[in-house]
Amino acid sequence: MRVTGLGHAGMFIETAGGSILCDPVIGPSFFGSWFPFPDNRGLDWERFGAADFLYISHRHRDHFDPALLERYVSKDISVLLPEYPTDELETDLRALGYENIVYTQAGVPLRYGALTMMITPLRAPSDGPIGDSSLSVDDGTASILNQNDSHPLDLEKLLSFSKPDAYFTQVSGAIWWPMVYDLPQDAKQNFAKLKRDAQNKRAMYYIEKVDAEHVFPMAGPPMFLREELFRYNGRGLHDDAIFTDQREFLAHMRELRPQQKGYEFLPGTQVDLDAGEISVTQTLYTAEEIDRVFDDKWAYLAEQRDSRQDEIRAEEETRAAVLPPEEMLAAIKQWWEPLLRRARTIRNGVGGNVRFRIGDLDMVVDFPKAKVREYAGEECVYWYTIPADLVSTNIADHEIDWSNSIFLSMQFDVGRSGKFNEFLTTFLKCLSRDRIEYVENWYAEQSDQTEDARLGDWVVQRRCPHLRADLTKTGKIEDGVLTCSLHDWKWDLASGRCLTTQGHPIRASAVDADAASPVV
Numbered sequence: 001m002r003v004t005g006l007g008h009a010g011m012f013i014e015t016a017g018g019s020i021l022c023d024p025v026i027g028p029s030f031f032g033s034w035f036p037f038p039d040n041r042g043l044d045w046e047r048f049g050a051a052d053f054l055y056i057s058h059r060h061r062d063h064f065d066p067a068l069l070e071r072y073v074s075k076d077i078s079v080l081l082p083e084y085p086t087d088e089l090e091t092d093l094r095a096l097g098y099e100n101i102v103y104t105q106a107g108v109p110l111r112y113g114a115l116t117m118m119i120t121p122l123r124a125p126s127d128g129p130i131g132d133s134s135l136s137v138d139d140g141t142a143s144i145l146n147q148n149d150s151h152p153l154d155l156e157k158l159l160s161f162s163k164p165d166a167y168f169t170q171v172s173g174a175i176w177w178p179m180v181y182d183l184p185q186d187a188k189q190n191f192a193k194l195k196r197d198a199q200n201k202r203a204m205y206y207i208e209k210v211d212a213e214h215v216f217p218m219a220g221p222p223m224f225l226r227e228e229l230f231r232y233n234g235r236g237l238h239d240d241a242i243f244t245d246q247r248e249f250l251a252h253m254r255e256l257r258p259q260q261k262g263y264e265f266l267p268g269t270q271v272d273l274d275a276g277e278i279s280v281t282q283t284l285y286t287a288e289e290i291d292r293v294f295d296d297k298w299a300y301l302a303e304q305r306d307s308r309q310d311e312i313r314a315e316e317e318t319r320a321a322v323l324p325p326e327e328m329l330a331a332i333k334q335w336w337e338p339l340l341r342r343a344r345t346i347r348n349g350v351g352g353n354v355r356f357r358i359g360d361l362d363m364v365v366d367f368p369k370a371k372v373r374e375y376a377g378e379e380c381v382y383w384y385t386i387p388a389d390l391v392s393t394n395i396a397d398h399e400i401d402w403s404n405s406i407f408l409s410m411q412f413d414v415g416r417s418g419k420f421n422e423f424l425t426t427f428l429k430c431l432s433r434d435r436i437e438y439v440e441n442w443y444a445e446q447s448d449q450t451e452d453a454r455l456g457d458w459v460v461q462r463r464c465p466h467l468r469a470d471l472t473k474t475g476k477i478e479d480g481v482l483t484c485s486l487h488d489w490k491w492d493l494a495s496g497r498c499l500t501t502q503g504h505p506i507r508a509s510a511v512d513a514d515a516a517s518p519v520v
Contacts, residue, residue, distance in 0.1 A: 017115025
């Protein structure tokens with residue numbers, strides 16, 4: 001088996017039973033903000049586009065690049081479709097002309113001669129754009145796990161496919177926190193460090209559980225080449241960003257797990273696997289060029305910025321004309337209010353007003369009352385400032401996921417009163433009737449949590465209130481605070497209160513040391 005890195009989470013897998021093109025992206029993505037790091041334009045995209053199978057893990061635009069697919073990938077290719085609860089990814093692919101769809105079943109192997117594949121989707125509201133997935137591949141010569149951005153909860157089921165020889169996984173998150181937030185600089189620096197630490201911790205959790213002999217960190221970081229975002233590359237010019245690079249993570253991994261074999265996986269990295277043997281070579285860059293990318297990163301990024309402004313201008317020219325404020329308000333009101341009326345759990349979870357300053361429009365979304373109106377000085381729990389051309393484009397495109405467009409572009413500002421509110425973020429990426437109904441039903445199902453488990457001196461509900469992880473495997477208690485290692489969410493066990501966000505309380509009771517039973 002041969003695996004070639006295509007940049008970011010992209011890879012080309014050649015097996016004894018056919019080839020698979022995974023998540024190919026040149027970009028830029030998210031309104032011209034994200035470029036793959038390092039530059040991957042020099043790859044032989046014609047060769048990779050002639051694969052037997054196409055696998056798009058999820059709909060995020062740093063994994064799904066319609067322009068690249070149109071240019072390089074045949075419409076006759078077999079498309080491996082993850083089994084998601086809503087059909088946006090299939091709709092997007094069919095709109096591009098891809099009709100040879102292979103409908104996979106969650107966690108069920110597919111066999112094509114010597115090639116066996118399995119796609120394991122995640123379907124919680126917090127998983128990517130309502131969905132993320134991993135790809136397992138085995139052709140008899142080797143087995144790999146391409147986890148990309150997904151954070152699977154049931155590792156035992158995932159690893160029952162076969163123990164991977166090589167493991168490819170995200171180590172640098174795709175998020176806008178804390179960079180765009182209205183915070184003092186020292187607070188941004190502190191929160192950025194906490195976020196980087198949490199990402200490293202999560203990545204190490206999976207690396208230890210998967211226990212593959214060979215590990216390849218991937219799926220980030222991006223290059224920010226827009227002038228106003230350039231400072232947020234990597235850890236930030238002022239140490240206030242969250243994007244750990246491959247070399248930084250490998251150094252961290254060596255400290256914690258010195259026996260682990262880890263490798264840089266970049267555009268052009270070629271990994272050959274055969275019966276336990278591995279060979280890693282580089283086909284696009286010289287060793288000296290790679291060292292410069294990492295060791296003189298800011299000079300490399302500046303060269304990329306200065307040479308690629310035409311791509312940014314080209315994206316800006318595709319944006320819709322800015323709507324007048326009254327038209328924009330009417331369009332959003334007509335679109336959002338019917339969804340708000342259906343979103344009872346989300347409305348209660350947000351529990352207040354959210355202000356949007358969009359060019360000359362100043363509006364408020366009253367979640368308790370399910371209303372959109374002009375802002376009139378109300379107290380708000382969140383407040384956004386967003387360029388009017390981005391919102392006008394989303395209205396014109398009827399873009400139902402603003403996290404997969406505006407928020408990951410980082411071309412906006414936001415402030416909040418209190419903690420992160422997951423319900424608000426969920427609403428803004430569920431701007432369709434199908435998605436709203438799905439997440440409302442999903443939240444309702446999560447409320448039925450009857451099984452408890454003993455953790456140290458506490459009895460707690462076995463399943464995490466956030467995404468249903470098994471806390472006997474992912475939970476750790478220190479000083480009465482439970483932390484779920486998958487996403488670093490925390491709870492005060494004495495009160496059951498979630499310390500990470502509003503809502504999501506946990507059921508917990510202390511154990512009487514003498515009686516060895518829960519204290520009621």
